[in-house]
Amino acid sequence: MEGCILSAPIHATEYDPNRQKHFPIKMIRMIAACAHNGVMGAGGTLPWKIAEDWKYFLETTHGDALLMGRRSYEDFTEYAQSRKVVVLSRNPSKKFPHAQQAHNLKEGLAMAAELSSNIWVCGGREIYQEAMVLAEELYLTLIDAEYEGDVYFPKWKKFFTREISRKELTSNQPKLTFLILGK
Numbered sequence: 001m002e003g004c005i006l007s008a009p010i011h012a013t014e015y016d017p018n019r020q021k022h023f024p025i026k027m028i029r030m031i032a033a034c035a036h037n038g039v040m041g042a043g044g045t046l047p048w049k050i051a052e053d054w055k056y057f058l059e060t061t062h063g064d065a066l067l068m069g070r071r072s073y074e075d076f077t078e079y080a081q082s083r084k085v086v087v088l089s090r091n092p093s094k095k096f097p098h099a100q101q102a103h104n105l106k107e108g109l110a111m112a113a114e115l116s117s118n119i120w121v122c123g124g125r126e127i128y129q130e131a132m133v134l135a136e137e138l139y140l141t142l143i144d145a146e147y148e149g150d151v152y153f154p155k156w157k158k159f160f161t162r163e164i165s166r167k168e169l170t171s172n173q174p175k176l177t178f179l180i181l182g183k
């Protein structure tokens, strides 16, 4: 797995996330959405149905390699067929018909790197936590509401201290803030 350092600093105003797709380099990013109270999952699925955020996730990660935990994959199965997915599970007898299986994060990242130059770490909690030190960017959607749930997004602020861009969707209820954060 190669790391990536862009040669010149990029400022929020000139940052074009799509442009990255043409870079022949490997970059590890994380993508997540979390509520005001930190909740990101409930009962094995998303606690909300927010079309704008789901569309953002699908479009942003389109064509790239996705790395996710077994529970997240179970919720994502219907989309996996048209995506390059690596699932983390410690259970060697598990079978994932539309994804490759890895047994730890390091192995998963190596498999994902074979699939695409751009790797997206897509959760859940333990995998986000472990990838905080490795990922170069965090795409985080802040949902301006509180939800009940059983999975919380880990603390990220000490890892991602640089705001690359911020877009607010105030017409949406609840309000959405799409952040791109760097180190």
Ligand SMILES: NC(=O)c1ccc[n+]([C@@H]2O[C@H](COP(=O)([O-])OP(=O)(O)OC[C@H]3O[C@@H](n4cnc5c(N)ncnc54)[C@H](OP(=O)(O)O)[C@@H]3O)[C@@H](O)[C@H]2O)c1
Binding pocket: 031, 032, 033, 034, 039, 040, 041, 042, 043, 044, 045, 046, 047, 068, 069, 070, 071, 072, 073, 075, 088, 089, 090, 091, 094, 102, 103, 104, 105, 122, 123, 124, 125, 126, 127, 130, 151
């Ligand atoms: N809001 C968001 O952005 C977002 C993003 C992703 C997920 N979610 C939500 O979060 C929940 C799922 O997250 P979760 O944290 O409960 O579960 P998860 O991380 O998706 O899956 C947990 C499972 O992944 C495997 N796993 C985790 N870390 C591993 C490692 N280091 N090495 C090998 N295998 C590993 C284990 O599978 P085995 O038990 O098979 O060994 C573990 O039981 C769902 O509600 C989902 O909808 C929300």
